[in-house]
Amino acid sequence: MDTQHLYDRLTSILVETFGVPAEDLSRDATWWSLDLDSLDVVELMLVVEQELGVKVADEQLEGINTVGQAVDVIAAAGVAA
Amino acid sequence: MSEPIVVTGLGLITPAGRGTAASWQGALAGKASAAMHEGLAAAGTSVTLACQAPPLDPDGELGRGAARRQDRYTHLALLAAHEALTDAGLVRAATGDSEWPLAGADRDRVGVLLGSGIGGAETWDQEYARYVEHGPDRVSPMFIPRMLSNSAAGAIAIRAGARGPNVTVNTACAAGATALHVARDLIRSGSADVVIAGGVEAGITPLAVAAFARMGALSSNPDPQTASRPFDVDRDGFVMGEGAGVLVLESASHARTRGADPLAVLAGAGASADAHHATAPPDDGGGAVLAMQRALRDAGLSPDDVGHLNAHGTSTPLNDAAEARAIRTVFGPHTDALPVTSTKGVTGHLLGAAGAVEAALSILALRDGVLPPTAGLRTRDPEIDLDIVVGQSRAHRFDAVQSNSFGFGGQNASLVFTRAQR
Numbered sequence: 409m410d411t412q413h414l415y416d417r418l419t420s421i422l423v424e425t426f427g428v429p430a431e432d433l434s435r436d437a438t439w440w441s442l443d444l445d446s447l448d449v450v451e452l453m454l455v456v457e458q459e460l461g462v463k464v465a466d467e468q469l470e471g472i473n474t475v476g477q478a479v480d481v482i483a484a485a486g487v488a489a
Numbered sequence: 490m491s492e493p494i495v496v497t498g499l500g501l502i503t504p505a506g507r508g509t510a511a512s513w514q515g516a517l518a519g520k521a522s523a524a525m526h527e528g529l530a531a532a533g534t535s536v537t538l539a540c541q542a543p544p545l546d547p548d549g550e551l552g553r554g555a556a557r558r559q560d561r562y563t564h565l566a567l568l569a570a571h572e573a574l575t576d577a578g579l580v581r582a583a584t585g586d587s588e589w590p591l592a593g594a595d596r597d598r599v600g601v602l603l604g605s606g607i608g609g610a611e612t613w614d615q616e617y618a619r620y621v622e623h624g625p626d627r628v629s630p631m632f633i634p635r636m637l638s639n640s641a642a643g644a645i646a647i648r649a650g651a652r653g654p655n656v657t658v659n660t661a662c663a664a665g666a667t668a669l670h671v672a673r674d675l676i677r678s679g680s681a682d683v684v685i686a687g688g689v690e691a692g693i694t695p696l697a698v699a700a701f702a703r704m705g706a707l708s709s710n711p712d713p714q715t716a717s718r719p720f721d722v723d724r725d726g727f728v729m730g731e732g733a734g735v736l737v738l739e740s741a742s743h744a745r746t747r748g749a750d751p752l753a754v755l756a757g758a759g760a761s762a763d764a765h766h767a768t769a770p771p772d773d774g775g776g777a778v779l780a781m782q783r784a785l786r787d788a789g790l791s792p793d794d795v796g797h798l799n800a801h802g803t804s805t806p807l808n809d810a811a812e813a814r815a816i817r818t819v820f821g822p823h824t825d826a827l828p829v830t831s832t833k834g835v836t837g838h839l840l841g842a843a844g845a846v847e848a849a850l851s852i853l854a855l856r857d858g859v860l861p862p863t864a865g866l867r868t869r870d871p872e873i874d875l876d877i878v879v880g881q882s883r884a885h886r887f888d889a890v891q892s893n894s895f896g897f898g899g900q901n902a903s904l905v906f907t908r909a910q911r
Contacts, residue, residue, distance in 0.1 A: 427553045443554065450630040451557075458627075 414460075414486075415479045421455050422475070435476030442475075452478075462486045494673045495751035495909055497744050498577025498737035499849045500569035500687075504540035504730050504836050508572060512846075513853045516832050517882045519862035523713040523728045523837055532695035536702045536709060538716050539693045540730035540837030552585045558631055559644060560609030561731075562691035565842075566641035567648065569733035570601075570685055574649065577737040578749055579683070589648045593747035594739075600653030600681035601642045602672035603735075604664025604688040606841030606896070607697065608638030614694045641689050653681040659841070660760075661896030662801075664688050665734060666844025666904050670758035672738050682743050687735035687845035698729055704768065706805060717838070718865035719802035719831035720809050720873045727803040730837030734845030736852075741910075751909035753852045756889070757788025763899030769807055770895065774815025777801075777893065780901035781819045784891065788905040792820045795827060795905070796887020797860055799851045801895045802831025803838050804865070812893065813873040828885055830854075830878045834864030844894035844902060851890040852906050858886040 422428040504522035505515025526539040547555040574580035582589040612635040639657035660667040665688020672686035708726035710716040717728040763776035860883045
């Protein structure tokens with residue numbers, strides 16, 4: 409599945425809403441390296457739900473530590489929906 | 490006799506100005522800071538005047554994520570705390586640095602004691618609206634950490650790495666003064682060497698303003714220059730303000746050891762309850778009398794020793810009348826020689842921040858020998874038999890100043906500051 413589009417949407421949310429510097433972003437970037445804690449990630453998924461219409465359950469976020477992993481979870485949730 | 494507890498740093502962000510110097514100049518200029526509040530006007534509240542703190546850029550001034558992770562009240566507290574710590578010579582970092590390392594104090598013995606009446610009011614309003622509109626699953630995970638009324642004190646400790654006692658007190662509109670009282674006692678009891686203490690409030694939201702207006706507590710006067718008019722015969726309520734005042738307190742010996750210059754001594758503190766009514770004071774200001782007398786006794790001073798009084802003076806009909814009677818009861822004939830000011834004519838009512846902001850303004854009056862005028866007052870209420878400073882600031886040298894703060898719930902606090910021994 410082509411997840412480039414989702415990656416672009418997620419990273420633009422991270423830059424615009426969360427103020428993450430664009431140069432710090434990559435699929436391997438961890439939440440920790442982006443100065444985002446677990447509450448920030450829950451907030452991020454709220455914004456994803458509002459903007460992309462895809463709901464990721466909190467339990468699906470367990471073990472998700474990088475931007476790339478989040479893209480995959482969102483893609484899977486989108487497919488399931 | 491216990492060792493004096495001194496004030497070694499001040500930080501203010503008030504409707505009168507950004508920073509201590511600007512706030513003090515604004516208070517001395519005696520110009521009301523009330524203005525039409527666009528958010529209130531848009532919401533259609535009956536009262537649209539408010540005294541707003543100068544604009545700030547949370548992410549730019551406090552670092553990325555501040556706007557999203559913290560309520561406005563925490564931003565105000567952090568900025569005032571940073572100024573106070575810098576003024577005290579304890580911190581050299583910039584406001585936006587993620588850490589403000591403490592120099593000259595053991596961080597495990599540096600405490601934080603704040604007062605706030607409401608906490609994160611803006612966050613409550615926003616998240617409750619989101620909950621109603623979009624349902625429970627859309628409530629932000631940041632709601633609780635942003636809203637809690639102890640978040641600001643926690644945020645200061647996180648920046649400064651201060652691991653001493655960290656407490657938030659609430660005595661409504663007396664909270665800023667109560668915080669200084671309790672902070673002083675923490676140092677006296679040996680629980681901390683230094684306490685970053687003060688009050689903060691950012692409650693100018695449509696819901697809060699609507700509620701205070703429904704109580705009849707707010708002025709309905711549309712003129713910004715006279716809406717807040719403490720002790721005036723036509724006063725009809727207070728004007729909502731916001732801001733923060735933070736003081737650095739430490740023992741005189743701790744200040745001396747690290748070479749800090751004390752601004753004043755927190756010589757006395759008194760607290761009491763009216764035990765009377767949820768919002769109204771007793772006519773004779775009985776609880777206020779007790780708080781003032783206790784503060785004087787605590788300071789080892791007689792009423793005649795006090796040279797200036799910064800009144801609670803909210804501009805509500807009931808408070809100002811009862812406070813004036815209480816002052817005359819405490820000071821007797823000396824009342825005629827006691828110039829009284831309410832800086833709320835300039836700043837509006839900063840609720841939980843008021844007591845700390847007014848403590849700082851009292852200390853500056855003591856330092857500079859000049860009293861700020863009571864803005865907004867045009868015709869003194871003939872029932873209020875006090876020497877109110879009006880019109881312009883007044884030159885006046887004195888050695889002790891008293892500051893009153895009274896909260897809904899009938900919770901009263903009074904503080905006495907004296908000149909520091911050099």
